Amino acid sequence: MMRQTGNSKAVEDWPTLLKDNARSGGQTPQPARSPERAVWQFRAGGSVRSAPVLKDGDLYVISVAGALHAIDVVTGTAKWKFQAGGQVHSTPSLFADQILFGSDDGKVYAVNHDGTKRWEVPTGAEVWASPVIRDGVVFFGSADTKVYAVEASSGEIRWAHELGGRIYSTICATERQLYLGCGDGKVCCLDSSSGRVLWSTATGNGIDSSPAVVDDLVLIGSEDFFFYAISATTGEVRWKYETGLGIASSPAIWNDLTLFGSKDGFLYALETQTGKLRWKTRVGEVVTAPPMIGDGVVCIQAGGTFALDTSNGKILWRAGLAGAIQSVPVLAGETIYLASLSGEIYALR
Amino acid sequence: MDRRTFVKASCIGSASLLMQGLDPMIRAESAPTAVPPIELCGLADYKPSPLGMPGLFPARVIEIREANAIVRNRVSQPIVGRMLERAMKELTGERSAREAWAKFIQPSDIVGIKINPSGAPACCSSPEIVREIISSVQSLGVPARNIVVYDRYSYEIDLASYQALLPAGIRIVGIQEAFASGGGYESNVYCDATFFGEWETRSYMASIVVQEVNKIINVPTMKDHSASGVTGALKNLAYGTFNNVARTHRAPYSFTNPLIGMMCTVEPLRSKSVLHIMDGMRQVWHGGPLTQVQDFIDQPGILLAATDPVAMDTIELEAIEKTRRERGAPSLWQHDANSITLNTEEFHRDASKNLFYRQPGHIAAAAHLGLGIADLKQIDHRVLSV
Numbered sequence: 194m195m196r197q198t199g200n201s202k203a204v205e206d207w208p209t210l211l212k213d214n215a216r217s218g219g220q221t222p223q224p225a226r227s228p229e230r231a232v233w234q235f236r237a238g239g240s241v242r243s244a245p246v247l248k249d250g251d252l253y254v255i256s257v258a259g260a261l262h263a264i265d266v267v268t269g270t271a272k273w274k275f276q277a278g279g280q281v282h283s284t285p286s287l288f289a290d291q292i293l294f295g296s297d298d299g300k301v302y303a304v305n306h307d308g309t310k311r312w313e314v315p316t317g318a319e320v321w322a323s324p325v326i327r328d329g330v331v332f333f334g335s336a337d338t339k340v341y342a343v344e345a346s347s348g349e350i351r352w353a354h355e356l357g358g359r360i361y362s363t364i365c366a367t368e369r370q371l372y373l374g375c376g377d378g379k380v381c382c383l384d385s386s387s388g389r390v391l392w393s394t395a396t397g398n399g400i401d402s403s404p405a406v407v408d409d410l411v412l413i414g415s416e417d418f419f420f421y422a423i424s425a426t427t428g429e430v431r432w433k434y435e436t437g438l439g440i441a442s443s444p445a446i447w448n449d450l451t452l453f454g455s456k457d458g459f460l461y462a463l464e465t466q467t468g469k470l471r472w473k474t475r476v477g478e479v480v481t482a483p484p485m486i487g488d489g490v491v492c493i494q495a496g497g498t499f500a501l502d503t504s505n506g507k508i509l510w511r512a513g514l515a516g517a518i519q520s521v522p523v524l525a526g527e528t529i530y531l532a533s534l535s536g537e538i539y540a541l542r
Numbered sequence: 543m544d545r546r547t548f549v550k551a552s553c554i555g556s557a558s559l560l561m562q563g564l565d566p567m568i569r570a571e572s573a574p575t576a577v578p579p580i581e582l583c584g585l586a587d588y589k590p591s592p593l594g595m596p597g598l599f600p601a602r603v604i605e606i607r608e609a610n611a612i613v614r615n616r617v618s619q620p621i622v623g624r625m626l627e628r629a630m631k632e633l634t635g636e637r638s639a640r641e642a643w644a645k646f647i648q649p650s651d652i653v654g655i656k657i658n659p660s661g662a663p664a665c666c667s668s669p670e671i672v673r674e675i676i677s678s679v680q681s682l683g684v685p686a687r688n689i690v691v692y693d694r695y696s697y698e699i700d701l702a703s704y705q706a707l708l709p710a711g712i713r714i715v716g717i718q719e720a721f722a723s724g725g726g727y728e729s730n731v732y733c734d735a736t737f738f739g740e741w742e743t744r745s746y747m748a749s750i751v752v753q754e755v756n757k758i759i760n761v762p763t764m765k766d767h768s769a770s771g772v773t774g775a776l777k778n779l780a781y782g783t784f785n786n787v788a789r790t791h792r793a794p795y796s797f798t799n800p801l802i803g804m805m806c807t808v809e810p811l812r813s814k815s816v817l818h819i820m821d822g823m824r825q826v827w828h829g830g831p832l833t834q835v836q837d838f839i840d841q842p843g844i845l846l847a848a849t850d851p852v853a854m855d856t857i858e859l860e861a862i863e864k865t866r867r868e869r870g871a872p873s874l875w876q877h878d879a880n881s882i883t884l885n886t887e888e889f890h891r892d893a894s895k896n897l898f899y900r901q902p903g904h905i906a907a908a909a910h911l912g913l914g915i916a917d918l919k920q921i922d923h924r925v926l927s928v
Contacts, residue, residue, distance in 0.1 A: 240696075240697070242697075242700070282700075318710070318711075336705065336710065358706075358709075358710065359708070359709075359710050360706075361703075361705055362706075397616070398707065401706040401707075416703055416706070417616065418616070437615075438615070438663050438664070439703060441703050441706075456701070479663060479834065481701065481703075534697060
């Protein structure tokens, strides 16, 4: 959704993890060809768990140690660094000229594009989920069990609503509703203007995955080994699909398919409307990261980086770099950017 | 130095000087001739606690079996809650679970829960059991902010999703992010030895154990271990509390015996470790500690409780030996050069192969150090159900 702000600048919403349900991270779909060489390599100075995001020629990467790096994608050099007050596991979100992310110090930070802090807002515990932005309001959950709504311009809290467990699931914000999973095992729908719970649906264990919402379906995995499709309107379970272990990976949507990983090591492609398995492919021993969709290619990090044909699950190529268990590759033109658990950022072409 | 102990287990001949590195699969060029001198430096002036290992009930191991506690790889929290209550009452002889827990935990305590996420997600300390332990500790009046669930590696904790699955308010701490990162350890509490000519010869104790918590509830899993034979209560404490421990392996040799037990004697780890609750919902009988191969992971639905880690690990060792016999796998005690492989893939698919000469004797060695009882005839092993 595009909207006009007070200064007439077009501002694009960032309503879910990595911007949209395809987990595009702000980019248009790219062909994701097999890389042949490293263009540059950057050391983040510590492990990277979160996904990089790209905007206007800058790659934003946050190390677990709490350093947000703005990297020039042409040269691979740092433009600036911002240090948060705690560790960071949260994938950043972009809104207007701000970079937003949560920290283990309990704060959500909004950082300007020049590396200066615009605002910070405190919560009662660590924030691993990504902030999402819709119509100028930032929504996020905290491990203090609360969902927060905050003014994107000022950081002023509009409302906070307590749920039944720790929140590590990134919200998916539609026009009037917020959808997320909770550590108590419930998938929740909240009214975005008030925080009031409209419905909640129990699963068999806690939820670490973040939802996607497509065609009145909330799509989300649970640690009870099932992947759920739940009516966005009523909370009724439409279908569920059983995998071999818990599901922390967040789904990506491509055409009529929903793609996600399971801790059983497989990447799954289910028909979104029915839950019928189209294909599944083993990509590692454990998969917890969300997939990233390119042009007919799905990429996922699972002890390495894998690219699979979205139509049949065939592995097209794999790269031994970037073993980050939760990060996501960034596809931009002919270049792929990868972050690793060891703290290396690679630009591959 | 009053509290400093200096142990010379034996004299070393000539250890080969090898490449420095953390990869345990770097191979030794020749067999080490003997255990090198191991220097232990505990916290100065620390007053040992009577609750410390072997604790209030030496030689007693309570085993609760309930097949329905795990069904299709899913652990039932209500059932493990009942199993834990039964185990605690039987261990202590108390009539209520609250009285049983009060033997170990006071409302003013800072309680560390030492999980074992190594091997997650296929086999790790079940969040369902950890939740029940937290609930029991909180029922005594310990506030959530004074309960810390911890282990060495954050990324392993992350793999098991403990952060999302455990109750609000408690702290979940990975002492270090990855193998190479520093910090989180005490420079004055350590084990010092040169096993294979490595450059960094010290392993330091985690600060969270030395400075933050005053009671530790140890929650090991029931697993075979390619180097130490089994990983149970002793190894979860020792190698999960000290850093730089991979250096004690150079395939196919390992100094887990006697180092595991020796580390457990270092104060304040010894005194603070007051209770051991072994998660035997799953039992890894080959490929441990990290295997994700479900063919090697049974689901017996067992929970063990003890204050004596040596007795507990002795029972664990017997259980895994029994399973291996039933599956036609060689004993954990076997030291046959033909069973050693360099190929990790072969190890992960063939239960007759191993990467190291396993060292299950580390349990008896720990008994010799006074940490508990390893003689099966002396162990009060009670098998019950709910």
